[in-house]
Amino acid sequence: MVRNFDLRGLSDLEKSLLRLVKRPISLTITDNTHSMIHIRPSNSGYNVRLHHMFLKADREVLRSLACFINGRNKKAPRLLRDFVASNHNKIRKAPGKSRKTVIRxxxxxxxxxxxxxxxxxxxxxxxxxxxxxxxxxxxxxxxxxxxxxxxxxxxxxxxxxxxxxxxxxxxxxxxxxxxxxxxxxxxxxxxxxxxxxxxxxxxxxxxxxxxxxxxxxxxxxxxxxxxxxx
Ligand SMILES: [Zn+2]
CATH class of the missing domain: 3.30.2010.10 (Metalloproteases ("zincins"), catalytic domain)
Structure with missing residues (x-):
């Protein structure tokens, strides 16, 4: 279910990531409680699942995210970890049974x-x-x-x-x-x-x-x- 957050930034997020990563991306926005970023290679690019907090990420965070996507095995960059930490209030508390995938x-x-x-x-x-x-x-x-x-x-x-x-x-x-x-x-x-x-x-x-x-x-x-x- 779509909770109280704004999905208007979704198209921009998709476009920005495509431009920064330079490979096809299939993006899913989630309301997960544990996994904020999940990256899986696909045929030609990546399947990326992101917590909805990333709808409000600025350019710097997105650039950092793009680096992380392209170099999947490395530890998440500092900036990215700080971003997630500073948005912890957006993470649902009780896991419950609500739908985890918000938009794909x-x-x-x-x-x-x-x-x-x-x-x-x-x-x-x-x-x-x-x-x-x-x-x-x-x-x-x-x-x-x-x-x-x-x-x-x-x-x-x-x-x-x-x-x-x-x-x-x-x-x-x-x-x-x-x-x-x-x-x-x-x-x-x-x-x-x-x-x-x-x-x-x-x-x-x-x-x-x-x-x-x-x-x-x-x-x-x-x-x-x-x-x-x-
Ligand atoms: Zn009908």
Missing amino acids: HQGRYFNLKELFDRVNQKYFANKIACHISWGAKRLVRKQNSIKLASYSDRNKIIRINPVLDRGYVPEYVVTGIIYHEMLHHYLGVESRNGREVAHTKRFRQLEERFRYYADLQAWKEKNLHRLLGR
Whole structure:
């Protein structure tokens, strides 16, 4: 769950790290209690998990972090350790059961933020201000139903099921699912006779404005069983 911190610096953080490290980075922002920085090499670059305190890091700290990423085996530089120590108040006290991953844009095949930005520009005149992230990975066993995405009005976050991060999933499918969730943010939830209605007539009308709406429905019909692991 997204707690009370500001994720607006996320795109800047991603860009800065990419520029400083000079290799592809898949960044995950966490709310971990123990591991503040976790670096794992990937095919062409690094998978980096950072505590959300780094959203507020200044240039000097980021430069130090980039050095640490590129020379993984060395001890973390002094500056970095001092930064973590001085931000200890941002670290959650009780581990509890809350979700540790807060935001992850980059998947193996799709970068959700890029797709979100494109949909936002094309269909919403860049007016949608909410977060987007891959959801937590769960073991996919044979299932009968699957939730491909969700929108939390409380946290203003769209979560996309990581089962969609596959090579055989066309981009318009992920884009269309993002569009659907953005509509939830855009329209909100109506209350009718005390019941909350999300998929109103107006919602369905707007949903059909997605350019590949028919293709999306057809694809889902044909391929859902693959996503379900059947
Ligand atoms: Zn919906």
